[in-house]
Amino acid sequence: MKQLLGVALGILTAIGGFLDIGDLVTSSVVGSRFGMTLVWVIVLGVIGICVFAQMSGRVAAISGRATFEIVRERLGARMAVANLGASFLINLLTLTAEIGGVALALQLASSIEPTLWVPVAAFAVWLVIWRVKFSIMENVTGLLGLCLIVFAVAVFLLQPDWATLTGQAIAPSVPATETGATYWYYAIALFGSAMTPYEVFFFSSGAVEEKWTKKDLTQSRINVLVGFPLGGILSIAIAACATIVLLPQGIQVTSLSQVALPVAEAGGKLAVAIVIVGMIAATFGATLETTLSSGYTIAQFFGWSWGKFRRPVKAARFHLVMIICLLVGIAVLATGADPVMITEYSVVFSAIALPLTYLPILLVANDKQYMGDLVNGRATNAVALVFLVIILVASLAAIPLMIITGAGA
């Protein structure tokens, strides 16, 4: 029975932990402007993150090496430092967006200005990282994040015209009001929101934190292959809600409050309360993950002692880096920068930075010195290579599209 509970817990936290401010904002922006015509990108992104997280979890469990140790060992110092620079800055951008997301979600609960919530949220994140055990932190935010299932319930409560919804999803075409360039720009943004690099930094470092071994791999495979797709379905539900309620009224999502309106329409006050709890948990959990990822990337590159399983004094520089990153996040948000705008940039830059960490992980997953006989199978390699091409194309196309569309205007 305990084993079953462990499996269930793993899946639930994977679902709850999958969504963050990037998914919430990007899925609803896309739903409100493109309807269901970009849903195929979410499916693609979910498959991609399943392949990627699986590989990095297996590499971490077998070789005990987390992502950035591998990036440096495989690429050598010079290429790794460029990789570190890009990945760290983009992670910092995502971290700032996530803290902003928590503040916006708390504003929805309290009507208090988000700029006041930012320091409170950042302090709470630091406190959890400083004192709370890794697994407890993951389970609580993951389970509370499950409240976002209310988006899926809302889709049914809204009794949509299922034919047009699925029709749009299956036969995607660029809506009249949008240009091809914005369509593909938001395709990349959506792909970046599903396959965020920090999820992999966190996932593989978490495997080392929780001292995974070969026998934990089946558990992690179940978590990923069941949890992430269900998380992806929630992303689709968010897009569907926006399509059903916001698109017909010409509402283009530019703030988190608009994301909650379809849920209010579908399920009234109770549903709104639940979705707010879900949003706070999802963004808070994502802030924890991005903060830890900022510590992981720097500490693993320089070879410092790192990890939440160690007392803070045993991983001093690791914790110092995280404190500094949180302070930077607070400072950026204090300038009044709009967290939704930061989020939109962070998901696109995530798509740009993805190859930097995907390639080394793919290489090490094939390296007998690291993996022994558990190297990638032929099928995994085939799928992984297909995604390498997709990821490279998305990464190269992102910047030109950002210029043409003025970041999706």
Next chain:
Amino acid sequence: MILSDLLNRPVLDAEGRTLGKVLDARFVIDGAPTQLLAEARLAGLIVSPHTGTTFLGYERTDENSPWLIAAFLRWRHRGSFYVRWEDVEMLTERGVVLVAAYARRSAALSTSIGI
């Protein structure tokens, strides 16, 4: 002397012709035993005619998956060879000068891949 000074330096034959660059330095732990581990002796250098930056060692192992990357990297390091330390004549500002009758050996790592 720092190893990075040696890595990536041009390799010249006795007549001064450039053969390539030092791709890597191969050490073998079979010197005089110290407290814990024997001395690591510089057995030889791996020279690549095209590029000094090694990339994941595909040129030396029978690693061939994922094939797309392995094929590309092997192409990039085609023609790389191994010279023993005994074949090194001297170190100069211009690079590593080999003896006239240096032997070009395969750079392939034997089965015990550095574990």
Next chain:
Amino acid sequence: MTPHDDSLAPPDTYAGQVLDAQLHLLDRQVLDTDGVPVSTLDDLEITDLPLDVSLRGTPAPTIANLLTGVTLGTRIFGGRPPSSRLTRIPWRHVTDIGVVVTLGVSGERLDATWPERWVRDHIVAHIPGGRHDPE
């Protein structure tokens, strides 16, 4: 199919463990005897070799020290650090080289861990709760 064309002599084989610096040593994680990370291996220091002098007959150089810290900057951006400022971990401390480089001594005594100890004693230790295990 190992990649060597016909013109090359067969590869040497050795009794001891074979280590290609770029592939198996450089940029690897260095752990101390308790498994606590010390640093990443940034460079190696080998016995000095004279310039412009025939090296025929001289014994092969050996690895004297593992280098970390300031050499990372110079290795990436060029230039040479003054030898006095190199952070050295003597080769004799190394017990095993596999996926990581393992030392036989505790990290506390090595000067490679000085920055970690400084941050710990001056900053982290002063924040309440810093010494407790997370619960």
Next chain:
Amino acid sequence: MSCIRRTFQRRVALSVSVGALSVLMLAGCATTSGGAMGTFSRAAVQASSALSTAQLTFQLYTTDRSTNGVTDTALKDSLKELLDAEQQVEDASPQTDAEVATQAESLKQIRAAADDVIAAQLAVSGTSSDDPTQSLSAQDAALNDLRQQLEPYK
């Protein structure tokens, strides 16, 4: 010889960072293409989206389907969008008479919309008793017409 390669590397790193900065600037200027009319068209889309949001929010409030937090925040956000749209229209420098007229028309509609949202906020906070639902939907229709009219210039 190896240091020549490194300065080349430093130059590459420099150009990459300059490239990244120019991307952000270019992304900014792309939103100002299409001259004054382009700005008006984009502002009209933004304004009508904001007003529709306020209309939906107020309707959810009157049917007691939304919480105070969401209602207050959504109205505050849509007012901010409307004022931002108004600012864009004011900052545009119209050249021809048609553009001057469009600017005036756009400002009139957007300001009316902003007044309606403020009325909704007052109704929600209970300080005023009149119900802005009619004027919200009337203004919504007006802004939609403006948006259709300016659609070709987008």
